[in-house]
Amino acid sequence: MIQRPRGTRDLLPPESRLWQAVEELARTVFASFGADEIRTPAFEPTELFVRSVGETTDIVHKEMYTFEDRKGRSLTLRPEGTAGVARAWIENRLHDRSHPLRLYYIGPMFRYERAQQGRYRQFSQIGLELLGADSPLADAELLLVLHELFTRLGFDDLQVHLNNLGDPEDRPRYQQVVRETLAGRREALCSDCQRRLDENPLRVLDCKVPSCQVIVADVPPVSDVASEASRQHVAAVEAQLERLGVPFVRNRRLVRGLDYYLRTVFEVVSPRLGTNAVLCGGGRYDRLISDLGGPSLPGSGFAIGEDRLVDVLPEPFKERVLGARRLYLVPLGAPAQAEVLALAREWSRAGVTVEVELTGRSLKSALKRADKEGFAAVAILGDDELAGGVVAIRDLVASSQQVMAAAAVPDWWKGRG
Ligand code: HAM
Numbered sequence: 001m002i003q004r005p006r007g008t009r010d011l012l013p014p015e016s017r018l019w020q021a022v023e024e025l026a027r028t029v030f031a032s033f034g035a036d037e038i039r040t041p042a043f044e045p046t047e048l049f050v051r052s053v054g055e056t057t058d059i060v061h062k063e064m065y066t067f068e069d070r071k072g073r074s075l076t077l078r079p080e081g082t083a084g085v086a087r088a089w090i091e092n093r094l095h096d097r098s099h100p101l102r103l104y105y106i107g108p109m110f111r112y113e114r115a116q117q118g119r120y121r122q123f124s125q126i127g128l129e130l131l132g133a134d135s136p137l138a139d140a141e142l143l144l145v146l147h148e149l150f151t152r153l154g155f156d157d158l159q160v161h162l163n164n165l166g167d168p169e170d171r172p173r174y175q176q177v178v179r180e181t182l183a184g185r186r187e188a189l190c191s192d193c194q195r196r197l198d199e200n201p202l203r204v205l206d207c208k209v210p211s212c213q214v215i216v217a218d219v220p221p222v223s224d225v226a227s228e229a230s231r232q233h234v235a236a237v238e239a240q241l242e243r244l245g246v247p248f249v250r251n252r253r254l255v256r257g258l259d260y261y262l263r264t265v266f267e268v269v270s271p272r273l274g275t276n277a278v279l280c281g282g283g284r285y286d287r288l289i290s291d292l293g294g295p296s297l298p299g300s301g302f303a304i305g306e307d308r309l310v311d312v313l314p315e316p317f318k319e320r321v322l323g324a325r326r327l328y329l330v331p332l333g334a335p336a337q338a339e340v341l342a343l344a345r346e347w348s349r350a351g352v353t354v355e356v357e358l359t360g361r362s363l364k365s366a367l368k369r370a371d372k373e374g375f376a377a378v379a380i381l382g383d384d385e386l387a388g389g390v391v392a393i394r395d396l397v398a399s400s401q402q403v404m405a406a407a408a409v410p411d412w413w414k415g416r417g
Contacts, residue, residue, distance in 0.1 A: 005121065006115050006121065007112075007113065007115035007119075007120050007121025007122065008120065008121055008122045009120060009122075009307070014322050015310070017321055017322060017324070018310050018313060018318060018321055018322070019124075019306065019310060021317075021321040022126075022153065022306065022309060022310060022313070023106050023126065023306075025149065025152060025153065026104070026106065026126045026149055026304075027104075027106075029145060029148050029149045029152065030102070030104045030128055030145065030149075033102065033141065033145050034102050035102035035103065035104045035128060035145075036101075036102065036103060036104070037103070037104055037105065037106075038085055038088060038103040038104070038105055038129075039105065039107070040078075040081070040084035040085060040087070040088050040105065041078070041084065042077060042078055042107070042108065042110075043075045043076060043077050043078060044075065044076060044078055044083070044084055044087065045073070045074065045075060045076075046064070046066050046074040046075060046076040047074070048076075048083050048084070048087055048292070049064060049076055049078070049079060049080075049083055051291065051292060052082070052083035052086065052258075052259075052260055052288055052291070052292060053079065053080065053083060053258045053259060053260070054200070054203075054258060054259025054260070055199075056195075056196060056199045056200040056203050056259070057203060057257055057258055057259055058203075058206075058208075058257060059079045059080070059111060059257065059258065060079075061192075062112070063079060063111040063112045063113055064076045064077070064079055064110075064111070064112065065077040065079075065110045065111075065112060065121075077110035078109055078110065079109055079110060079111045080109055080125070080258070080303065081105050081107070081109065081125055081127045081129075081303055082127070082129060082258075082260070082285065082288070082301055082303070083288075083292075085103055085105065085127075085129045085131075085301075086285075086288050086289050086292055086294070086299070087292060089101075089131060089289060089294065089297070090289060090292060090293065090294035094131075095294075095295055095297065099131065099132025099133065099297075100130055100131060100132040100133040100138065101130075101131045101132055102128065102129070102130050102131075103128070103129050103131065104126070104127060104128045104129075105125070105126075105127050106124065106125070106126050106127075106306070107124060107125070108122050108123070108124050109122070109123055109124070109125050110122050111123075116275070116276070117274075117276070118273060118274075118275070118276030118305075118307065118308050118311065119276050120307055123305060123306070123307045124305075124306040124307060125303040125304060125305060125306060126303065126304040126306050126309075127301060127302065127303035127304070128142065128145065128301055128302055128303075129299060129300075129301035130142055130299065130300055130301055131289075131297060131298075131299045132297055132298065132299070133298060133300075134286060134298035136233050136234070136236035136237040136240065136264075137236075137240060138298075138300055139233075139237045139263075139264040139283075139284060139300050140236075140237050140240035140241055140244070140246075142282065142300060142301065142302055143160060143162075143237075143241060143246055143248070143266065144241075144244055144246055146160075146268065146280060146302060146304075147160075147244075147246045149304075150268070153309075153313065153314065153317050154313075154314035154316050154317045155270075155314055156314075157270070157271055157272070158268050158269065158270055158279065159247075159248075159249060159268070159269045159270075159271070160246070160247065160248040160249070160266055160267075160268050161248070161249055161250075161251035161254050161266060161267045161268075161269060162234070162237070162238065162241075162248045162249070162250055162251065162254070162264070162265070162266045163221075163222070163223055163234075163250065163251050163252060163253075163254035163255070163264075163265050163266070164222075164223040164226045164230055164231060164233075164234040164263060164264065164265075165222055165223075165226070165230075165255065165256075165261050165262055165263060165264075165265050165283070166222060166223065166225060166226030166227055166230050166262065166263070167226070167227045167229065167230050167262055167263065168262055168287060169227065170225050170226055170227050170230070171202070173225050174201075174202065174222055174225045175200075175201040175202065177219070177220055177224075177225060178197070178201035178202070178204060178205070178219050179197060179201055181218055181219045181220070182197060182201075182204065182215065182216075182219065185215055188211070188215055189204070189207075189212055189215060190207065190209045190211070190212050192207065192209075193207050193209070193212050200259070202222070202255060204216060204219075205219065205222070205253070205255045206255050206256070206257050221252035221253060222252075222255060223252050224252075226263075230262070230263045233263050233264065234263060234264055237264055238250075248266070251267075254266070254267060256281060256283060257281075260285040260287070260288040260291070261283040261284060261285055262283075262284055262285065262286055262287065263283075263284045263286070264283050264284045264300065265281075265282070265283035265284070266281070266282055266283060266302070267280065267281045267282075268280040268281075268304075270308070270312050272312045273308060273311070273312060276308060278305070278308075279304060279305055279308050279309055279312070280302055280303065280304040280305065280309075281302065281303065282300070282301055282302025282303065283300060283301075283302075284298070284299070284300040285299050285300065285301075286298040286299065324353070325353065325376035325377075325416075326353045326354070326355055326375050326376060327347070327352055327353060327354045327355070327375065327376060327377050327378075327379055327409075327413060328354075328355055328357065328366070328369075328370045328373075328375040328377070328378045328379070329343065329344055329347075329354050329355065329356050329357065329378075329379045329381065329391075330357040330361065330363065330366040330378055330379065330380050330381065331356075331357065331381045331382075332362075332363060332380065332381065332382040332383075333382060333383055335383060335386055336381040336382060336383065336385070336386050337360075339381070339386060340356055340357075340381060341356065343381065343391075343406055344356050346406075346407075347409055347410055347413075350410030351410060351413075351414065352409065352410050352413045354379075355375075363380065366378065367394070370394075370396060371396065375396060376395070376396060376397055376416070377393055377394060377395045377396055377397070377413075377416075378393070378394045378396065379391045379392070379393055379409065380392040380393075380394070381406075385403070385406075389405060389406055389407075390403050390404060390405055390406060391403070391404065391406050391409060393409070393412070395416075397416075
């Protein structure tokens with residue numbers, strides 16, 4: 001038997017309905033704040049990720065699905081969405097549009113990670129990028145949109161962690177601090193971290209190896225060396241969040257695993273998830289577009305891990321989605337079978353969720369199935385009903401029966417609430 005690749009998943013019904021409902025709500029909330037969808041390729045030139053996410057990050061260093069196409073070009077399945085959006089912005093000359101632009105995307109990302117619960121090799125992100133605004137208000141808006149989405153999904157226990165990474169000009173000073181603090185303990189670090197210490201000391205701080213995390217706890221937080229301008233920026237973001245009643249905590253240890261960030265960075269954490277508790281990550285990346293060869297254009301954004309989000313969806317939301325009502329339309333006999341699809345089309349156009357019995361089940365067997373599958377009601381169409389333009393309805397929720405005009409079913413269905 002051929003099996004799916006390690007770290008990938010098949011999304012089956014009814015869970016796929018939860019994914020649809022989450023995506024639908026995300027689209028609604030994002031659009032209500034002025035965002036439009038962008039769709040970029042699932043693979044890009046490898047160089048794009050090397051130059052944006054950063055050569056020394058775990059993602060680029062060991063997690064990319066990179067391959068050569070038939071002409072020998074190096075391509076990579078996108079490990080994240082921001083780089084592609086930045087590339088598309090430059091390539092499609094979106095600077096001709098008025099700014100800021102709010103662009104969202106929903107789709108699969110690929111990272112060669114150790115597969116486990118909440119960590120997959122193909123996973124889906126719901127991301128939002130806000131391009132062309134350097135104001136703290138932009139960061140606060142992103143966190144507000146996130147808060148709205150999570151609140152409407154019914155979450156009340158998520159934590160927003162926020163930090164200040166400082167400006168790129170502060171980085172050399174901080175790298176010095178990290179190197180000096182860890183100088184005597186170089187040998188105790190994992191081999192990756194020893195390399196990181198030379199190449200990009202900030203990356204030592206998000207090493208996943210537990211013994212490294214213990215050592216790194218002594219390094220002064222990055223926000224300590226942040227410029228005055230970046231402090232004022234993040235303080236203004238925080239003041240906005242307080243004003244809006246969007247709760248957050250300051251986490252001075254938060255550095256994020258991608259190189260393009262500066263100033264504001266944040267993560268949303270669920271206390272109901274274990275090791276892979278981060279549901280969403282984001283921050284500001286004012287130099288990304290210019291680093292990729294575009295003009296100077298500030299940006300900030302976030303991406304939600306949809307797989308993890310669906311894993312911890314609040315029960316009331318799940319019940320609402322999975323409990324959605326369906327009507328089971330059962331034709332009995334050849335004449336009714338000949339008419340049944342036309343009737344289903346009529347009802348479907350009038351907003352009824354109707355599923356036609358196609359396999360010629362008997363009434364008894366159809367009723368058994370209706371019970372098992374949780375249909376809200378069964379509409380029975382036999383010879384007599386057909387002749388009279390009516391259907392016999394069995395309401396499985398109310399345990400009642402009645403005969404009504406076929407044309408009256410949509411109104412009755414809506415009236416059931
Ligand atoms: P990231 O923190 O690498 O940021 O990923 C964002 C979210 O994607 C994570 O918080 C997590 O929920 C989910 N995620 C990441 N890797 C996996 C995996 N292997 N399996 C399941 N879920 C995963 C970014 O990707 C940035 N592009 C976010 C961003 C957008 N920053 C600015 N704009």
